[in-house]
Amino acid sequence: xxxxxxxxxxxxxxxxxxxxxxxxxxxxxxxxxxxxxxxxxxxxxxxxxxxxxxxxxxxxxxxxxxxxxxxxxxxxxxxxxxxxxxxxxxxxxxxxxxxxxxxxxxxxxxxxxxxxxxxxxxxxxxxxxxxxxxxxxxxxxxxxxxxxxxxxxxxxxxxxxxxxxxxxxxxxxx
Amino acid sequence: xxxxxxxxxxxxxxxxxxxxxxxxxxxxxxxxxxxxxxxxxxxxxxxxxxxxxxxxxxxxxxxxxxxxxxxxxxxxxxxxxxxxxxxxxxxxxxxxxxxxxxxxxxxxxxxxxxxxxxxxxxxxxxxxxxxxxxxxxxxxxxxxxxxxxxxxxxxxxxxxxxxxxxxxxxxxxxxxxxxxxxxxxxxxxxxxxxxxxxxxxxxxxxxxxxxxxxxxxxxxxxxxxxxxxxxxxxxxxxxxxxxxxxxxxxxxxxxxxxxxxxxxxxxxxxxxxxxxxxxxxxxxxxxxxxxxxxxxxxxxxxxxxxx
Amino acid sequence: xxxxxxxxxxxxxxxxxxxxxxxxxxxxxxxxxxxxxxxxxxxxxxxxxxxxxxxxxxxxxxxxxxxxxxxxxxxxxxxxxxxxxxxxxxxxxxxxxxxxxxxxxxxxxxxxxxxxxxxxxxxxxxxxxxxxxxxxxxxxxxxxxxxxxxxxxxxxxxxxxxxxxxxxxxxxxxxxxx
Numbered sequence: 196x197x198x199x200x201x202x203x204x205x206x207x208x209x210x211x212x213x214x215x216x217x218x219x220x221x222x223x224x225x226x227x228x229x230x231x232x233x234x235x236x237x238x239x240x241x242x243x244x245x246x247x248x249x250x251x252x253x254x255x256x257x258x259x260x261x262x263x264x265x266x267x268x269x270x271x272x273x274x275x276x277x278x279x280x281x282x283x284x285x286x287x288x289x290x291x292x293x294x295x296x297x298x299x300x301x302x303x304x305x306x307x308x309x310x311x312x313x314x315x316x317x318x319x320x321x322x323x324x325x326x327x328x329x330x331x332x333x334x335x336x337x338x339x340x341x342x343x344x345x346x347x348x349x350x351x352x353x354x355x356x357x358x359x360x361x362x363x364x365x366x367x368x369x
Numbered sequence: 370x371x372x373x374x375x376x377x378x379x380x381x382x383x384x385x386x387x388x389x390x391x392x393x394x395x396x397x398x399x400x401x402x403x404x405x406x407x408x409x410x411x412x413x414x415x416x417x418x419x420x421x422x423x424x425x426x427x428x429x430x431x432x433x434x435x436x437x438x439x440x441x442x443x444x445x446x447x448x449x450x451x452x453x454x455x456x457x458x459x460x461x462x463x464x465x466x467x468x469x470x471x472x473x474x475x476x477x478x479x480x481x482x483x484x485x486x487x488x489x490x491x492x493x494x495x496x497x498x499x500x501x502x503x504x505x506x507x508x509x510x511x512x513x514x515x516x517x518x519x520x521x522x523x524x525x526x527x528x529x530x531x532x533x534x535x536x537x538x539x540x541x542x543x544x545x546x547x548x549x550x551x552x553x554x555x556x557x558x559x560x561x562x563x564x565x566x567x568x569x570x571x572x573x574x575x576x577x578x579x580x581x582x583x584x585x586x587x588x589x590x591x592x593x594x595x596x597x598x599x600x601x602x603x604x605x606x607x608x609x610x611x612x613x614x615x616x617x618x619x620x621x622x623x624x625x626x627x628x629x630x631x632x633x634x635x636x637x638x639x640x641x642x643x644x645x646x647x648x649x650x651x652x653x654x655x656x657x658x659x660x661x662x663x664x665x666x667x668x669x670x671x672x673x674x675x676x
Numbered sequence: 677x678x679x680x681x682x683x684x685x686x687x688x689x690x691x692x693x694x695x696x697x698x699x700x701x702x703x704x705x706x707x708x709x710x711x712x713x714x715x716x717x718x719x720x721x722x723x724x725x726x727x728x729x730x731x732x733x734x735x736x737x738x739x740x741x742x743x744x745x746x747x748x749x750x751x752x753x754x755x756x757x758x759x760x761x762x763x764x765x766x767x768x769x770x771x772x773x774x775x776x777x778x779x780x781x782x783x784x785x786x787x788x789x790x791x792x793x794x795x796x797x798x799x800x801x802x803x804x805x806x807x808x809x810x811x812x813x814x815x816x817x818x819x820x821x822x823x824x825x826x827x828x829x830x831x832x833x834x835x836x837x838x839x840x841x842x843x844x845x846x847x848x849x850x851x852x853x854x
Binding site: 214215216218222223232235237251252253254270271272273274275276277294295296297298299300302303304305306307308309310 | 713714715716719766769770771772773775783791792793794795796797799800802803805806807810811817818819820821822823824825
């Protein structure tokens with residue numbers, strides 16, 4: 196408890212100044228191989244469900260409402276950001292981004308849902324890739340936009356909610 | 370009993386200064402501690418925010434006897450504010466300097482007892498342990514301040530506070546040996562009186578074992594925290610009026626500002642000591658106080674024999 | 677009047693109680709890191725207290741296991757209102773990897789109501805500070821639910837019972853169904 200050593204300690208600490216990072220107002224870049232939240236890219240996904248089979252927390256769920264569509268849902272609650280899904284994906288559709296600022300008041304905010312087109316050719320049975328943007332513009336069938344309420348039918352809310360697409364199958368996604 | 374209007378106004382000014390500025394000194398303490406630890410600390414007005422937030426929280430009454438909890442919460446703040454009515458801040462004793470030494474020592478002991486009552490009323494294991502440590506510390510600490518005041522009484526020959534709290538420990542005829550010895554002793558024991566590191570064992574043992582205030586929440590906790598902040602101010606004020614009374618002009622507001630500056634310097638010294646030391650165990654602390662008490666008795670012998 | 681004052685002063689001085697209900701201590705260390713000088717949390721007025729009766733916010737980490745669920749509930753009930761609960765780490769948000777082991781009941785949400793979630797395994801101290809800043813209203817949250825589709829299929833495939841006619845003349849009947 197000698198006095199001079201305490202005074203030296205105080206002077207040392209005061210010389211270091213203020214080491215506090217001014218977070219969250221300025222963000223320092225993250226290290227090189229940091230694994231943040233996984234981001235799913237719907238353009239590249241082929242619907243193999245390899246990510247769902249490999250997730251150690253069983254966090255990615257797969258559901259087929261009909262022959263051509265497969266719904267893959269990533270619920271972010273239990274995800275430990277291990278990166279196995281990105282490792283296994285054959286198309287590289289999952290990237291581990293560097294985002295770590297994932298906090299929210301509503302845990303449903305972290306989920307990501309993909310609807311993948313799994314159609315096969317009806318004659319030879321080979322898979323073919325889904326529509327590109329150009330083919331998506333050339334939609335067949337009648338269009339039924341709601342002229343009265345000024346609403347484009349494909350963007351209506353009922354199409355996007357979580358009810359099952361086909362009524363007699365239970366969708367247990369949680 | 371002369372209780373003129375002027376002395377009553379002085380008393381009210383004392384109270385307002387104590388209530389208003391005590392959290393500011395605590396804020397200075399926290400900020401300087403943070404700077405010594407090389408980090409940006411809380412804003413200076415943080416204790417005000419803490420107290421205001423605590424006042425509005427829900428008051429959960431748990432523990433052995435809620436009535437005693439309420440009583441001890443009020444008692445702890447009330448005794449310290451009563452002591453503050455007797456400190457001559459600007460050199461003018463409020464309330465006409467009516468009190469004497471015995472009342473001062475009694476009130477300071479009562480503020481320690483209120484912490485004991487608080488811990489007993491809560492009745493949980495942690496608070497009882499904190500209470501036993503506080504009791505042990507109090508038994509060995511109160512005599513130190515009593516000896517300092519008695520030395521002043523011996524020198525001036527009276528027990529009235531307005532003559533003692535005037536630097537009277539140095540008022541001997543030859544060399545003020547007793548005064549200097551007791552100045553050193555109280556300086557070394559100041560950290561223990563205000564309850565900061567390294568003698569933190571009793572009150573704010575919140576860091577280790579939640580201390581005597583573990584069962585209190587909301588407004589009662591605000592009263593205890595406020596009492597702790599006022600304790601810092603009160604003991605610094607007593608120290609200054611006993612030992613460093615110089616530099617006084619006759620003009621009251623300037624005297625108040627000089628007093629507050631002295632208190633700030635004392636708080637800074639206490640902060641630096643508190644930030645660089647670790648906490649003492651209770652047996653180490655009691656041995657330390659007992660050693661200081663022995664030296665204080667030596668100083669008392671010097672004072673009685675005329676020095 | 678006091679309650680209004682408390683509400684105004686609440687975001688400026690949060691007293692935090694740390695409760696670990698069966699985790700691996702990874703998030704413990706990250707929470708302790710937040711209180712060090714590098715990512716100082718005290719500049720927001722956050723102080724670590726040792727008793728739930730003094731605290732405003734409970735930082736829960738680790739899943740709610742069978743042994744500690746009761747203690748967690750008692751600690752939550754001992755906190756005076758107004759109170760918040762932060763669930764830190766993947767284990768507290770959703771059970772973590774251990775969601776189906778023999779002693780884990782589930783996420784902390786099954787025992788006490790949670791206000792804010794900070795996922796991560798373990799979340800960086802900056803992520804914890806960001807979560808606290810979102811709770812205090814200093815910054816906006818950055819995540820929102822994402823729904824991606826590879827193809828926009830015509831609606832009749834989803835509601836086959838509303839089709840009228842056959843072949844080329846098939847017409848979708850009910851418009852307000854969508």
